[in-house]
Amino acid sequence: MDFNNLIEFLKALNSNNSKEWMDANRKWYKEVRSEFVEWLDHMNVTLAGIDEEYYDTPGKKGINRINNNLMFHPNKPIYKDHFGAGLDKRPFTGDFYVEIGIERCIMAGGFWRPDSTTLKSIRDAIDYDGDELQKIIDRKSFKKVFGGLYEDSKLIKAPKGFSNTHQHIELLRNKTFAVAHEFSTNEVFMDNFDRKVIDVYRKMLPFRRYLNKAVSVA
Structure with a gap:
């Protein structure tokens, strides 16, 4: 385009x-x-x-x-x-967000300050199998593209029902479970921009699948 x-x-x-x-x-x-x-x-x-x-x-x-x-x-x-716009927009899950703007272009996914029911489902998944999520976000390829989880405000203490000594307390204290990759506007004009979007999508997929499985009503 x-x-x-x-x-x-x-x-x-x-x-x-x-x-x-x-x-x-x-x-x-x-x-x-x-x-x-x-x-x-x-x-x-x-x-x-x-x-x-x-x-x-x-x-x-x-x-x-x-x-x-x-x-x-x-x-x-x-x-x-x-x-x-949101792509891969299955109801009640986190989609793949695309934003093309004047100053920047963003590819993001996950859950930005989800409702209490969704947040509890994600925290329950972390309580059950937080090692898997930690393994995903610790991968070098993941850190290279996203840095880590999207920085947002966190709880000071453990959420209700969880201990402050929980092995995944740092994950549990999050209110937002999302990641983002930012492009410069100039990159949008390059011939390989679509390939870059695809690469970000692939790198984000395990993270989004973990979260979507956590909130699945099936």
Whole structure:
């Protein structure tokens, strides 16, 4: 896809973040959104070809709205400075998130501050088999791509029902179980960008599968 067109649109929108500007440039927005959806469709087919458990997620189903949620964040601009989407979006699991923005491009996955029921399921899985998760995040290839778990606030003490002396207490204290890899915007324009997305997806897969198994209702 022509990511140059997408980035130029986002730059212009960011400089004129108003409904009036968007209404005047609706044709441009629809063109860029359509191109992004087509790229998502391409990645959807590509990722399904390398992962037998992949959940079919067409671009129109995966793409997020470009409007910010002003009900919960009234001080944010009307529109986002990026296009975002979720792929491999099986219900009640953590998807593979893609964000293309002005300053950066992010590939992420897992659970960002999940609800209490989901969080308890993840912690129960760690209590039962935390060694497996620790082994995944300790791999050199994993650390090279993601560094470690996404940095977020943690509990000061052990969560309810767990001991402060638990062998995996550092994992249990997390409120967020997610990882992210950041690209520069320039990398998006390179011929091998799709291959980089695929590589990040592959490296993240064991982590996401561990979490998705933990929260599975099956």
